[in-house]
Amino acid sequence: MKQTIKAIPILCAAALSAAVLAAPSAEANPINGSLAFSALGVTVNNSNLADATSFSVSSPYVANDPTGTYSAVPALTPVTFNGFTFNPAVASVSPLWMFDYNGVLYSFDATSVVADYNASREEWDIGGTGVAMATGYTTTEGSWTVNLSQTDASFAFDATAGASGGVPDGGSTMMLLGGGLVCVGGFARRMRG
Numbered sequence: 322m323k324q325t326i327k328a329i330p331i332l333c334a335a336a337l338s339a340a341v342l343a344a345p346s347a348e349a350n351p352i353n354g355s356l357a358f359s360a361l362g363v364t365v366n367n368s369n370l371a372d373a374t375s376f377s378v379s380s381p382y383v384a385n386d387p388t389g390t391y392s393a394v395p396a397l398t399p400v401t402f403n404g405f406t407f408n409p410a411v412a413s414v415s416p417l418w419m420f421d422y423n424g425v426l427y428s429f430d431a432t433s434v435v436a437d438y439n440a441s442r443e444e445w446d447i448g449g450t451g452v453a454m455a456t457g458y459t460t461t462e463g464s465w466t467v468n469l470s471q472t473d474a475s476f477a478f479d480a481t482a483g484a485s486g487g488v489p490d491g492g493s494t495m496m497l498l499g500g501g502l503v504c505v506g507g508f509a510r511r512m513r514g
Contacts, residue, residue, distance in 0.1 A: 352453045352461040354389015356427075358382065358400055358418065363469065370445065370471050371438055377404035383420070390455060394422050407436040407447050417451060417465060425456045431465060444470035 361380035365373040381402040387394050400420040405411050411434050419428035433449035448466035 349457055349459045351459045352390045352455055352463070354387065354391050356387045356391045356394070357384040358402065359384045360402070365469060370443060370469065371440070373445070373469070374408040375404060375406040376469060378402045381418070390458060391427070394420075394427070398422055405431075405434070407434060407445065408438075410434040410436045410447075413451075427453075427455045429453050429463065429465065442470070444468055 358381050360378045360382070363376055363378050365376045367373040381400040383391075383394055383396055383398040383400060385396045398420055400418050401416075402418045403414055403416065405414045405417075414431040414434065416428045417431040419426065421427070429451055431449055431451040433451070434447065435449050436445055436447040438445055446466070446468055448464065450462065450464050453461045453463045
């Protein structure tokens, strides 16, 4: 019986070590905020915008006032923006855009593309959903829009994180608490015996 009781602290230490090693690492924060782009030029493949089917962008850059996760990114930061076929709309664009700032790679994959020509405003309203990625952050679902008109083009991106109260735990707290209670029970039993 004494050998079993003496083994309890060793078992508790082993259980605690196993719990710590088996616990998943904490996930990074989700991306939030918004980001807009401008470009020196946008080229559509047809002079009649209503009949255009694709576009390309030359020299895109971050516009003023990014928010949230993007707030540290200064205006005029160069961006790679991939033009695509929007009429008929492609299924996805990967990546839709990407750039690196201070060693953080920001990018967005469009997982859906919806395009609608608004004849009264003579512009294409293009957008959809996708996933935002940034080094050190959790991949986050978001939405995006592009507006193409004869005189101008605008690009907007908005990432919205789900309601999240904090860093996910993954059950490690309960494992540690349970292991601690087992150890306390073992020590209590030893003190009585």
